[in-house]
Amino acid sequence: MPKTSARLLALLSLLQARRDWPGALLAERLAISERTVRRDVDRLRELGYPITAVKGPDGGYRLDAGSQLPPLLFDDEQAVALAVALQVATTSGAGIAEAAARALTTVRQVLPARLRHRVDTLRVSAVPAPHEAQVDSAVLLAISAASHAGEVLRFDYAGAEVPRRVEPHHLVTWGGRWYLVAFDLDRDDWRTFRVDRITPKVPTGPRFTEREVPGGDVSAFVWSRFRGVDASGEWPCRGEAVVHLPAREVAQYAREGAVRELGPDRCLLSSGSWSWMALAASLAHFDAEVEVVGPQELRDAFTLLAARCARAVR
Template sequence: MTQDLPGRMLRLLSLLQTRRTWTGDELANRLGVTLRTIRRDIDRLRDLGYPVDGTTGTAGGYRLTSGADLPPLLLDDEEAVAIAVALRTATRGVAGIEETAVRALAKLEQVLPVRLRHQVATIQATAAPLPVPWSTGLTADPSTLATLAAACRDHEITTFTYRTSGGDCGPRRVEPHALVAADPVWYLVAHDTDHDEWRLFRVDRLTDPTPTGHRVTPRELPAPDAAAYVAERLAAAPARYTLHATVPADAETARAHTHSLPGRVQPLDNHTSTLDLAADNPHHIAQQLLTIDLGPTHTIHGTPQLAPHLEQSGNRLLRAAHALTQQDDQNKQRAEPDPRHEQ
């Protein structure tokens, strides 16, 4: 279908796909044509099956909507590469999407130019996802993610049922702001209208999201961006086990080695920082501690009940080290010549 469109209409279609609503004057200015030409091109797109809605008035304009059939999408090179890479790597944390992503990727790669296929392969080879050892194994429903993403885009009040970490379920009514993927858990950042405060919702604990049709003006988020807000909230969340340590490393190094959230690592000077670890699973803290040198003059305090779990992890490592040492000794003995044969 797209091969039947002249260049100007292809550019018009591309603009309609990049944002929800355009006024006729905006489209005319972007394409360097008259408003009358825009109207004719919109009618031609409709004849070809593209569902373009038009409204009048000061807030009126044109927007590409959903229709009975899926029309061809117009992608530039960068968009095509981005989608292909996302399809290859973005299935973590989303339930049942692997097979669907593979089918979509096969269709896309079939029509990609060779130069773009090489770009996708290069990015994939150098940016493969690495599963974290403390992955929860919980996944979000793709239809739920799609509904919430649309509500965030349209600033549309949405209701859903939410289950807290304690198991309590109840209705929520929120103004969705953004979705954040904190591998492998997805979070919804939203303003809770019933409690009049910003909140963080795990998407895997959220069911029956329903847009209300009521759109609102976006509120100002109390953080530089949604990812920063999620990091701050997660860093401040209570946990069953905690550990505070002063380590002989700068804050950037300590954060990179332990994969800690920014709020849990604070610099003392250029060579020393404080590290706050927290988790409901004590083995997560043990794994983080193994990634950094605590030094001979470290200071540690935290949850006393954490000690036996750390000792257990340490003993496991000692047993493994002892087994390797024994194996090395046995190999050396086999390699030594038998003195009875030395004449």
């Protein structure tokens, strides 16, 4: 049986991982008796953790939110994860760099020497994107509050002549910037807005019933918007070409494309892009002969690209 302190830490970590825990399952996970679980729960309560008993056939426990902050306990993995998160947060563009640095210092001071040493040896250099835009954390909170409450968000948008009215759905980060995914009420369609260009207006609008983002997946929706693909994740322009290089070399740069070997120095590359010219340019970047298989739109794009390249060197 592990020592009491280590056992309490493990018990607390489990209680934080899910809402309700049957006593028998806790005993099984910790390899102790249910009686010991009850004693350990009482010890955590004495330390200030608001753990309530859950009624039911199996019984169990739940860690609730309390009015006071009890002692914070972290296992080794949690301490490392927290240190990484706080160091990376300094380049999140959310305007919390100073607060994150102070939080890391505070956490470090209360960690045991053993964990403090592990955290000190961890050095993470999070390099911001060249075009990263700083966002006021108050704006992020205002958008999050409206989204959580299900209230229409009104805001001025840089470059727009009139205020926007949207049903806020999700905040996302992409390429060093923060974006709001929302349903635009005036345009009756889904839109993405750069948060650094948003100035929220108060009060917020009426409550709304949440809609499902197209495709049902926020990440896939944002990816499709920024890559120029449709809601299904498919490129609007797809074509095939024979590249006179070994398949293993082409596959390294094919991204979402499919590569099929035709011989030791030839392969068939099926790929897609947001336009035929972009697809032709991506195929032309290989330092090798390229034979267009189809469709005709891709052949026409190569003809236009060749003419432009010829004019560029005149």
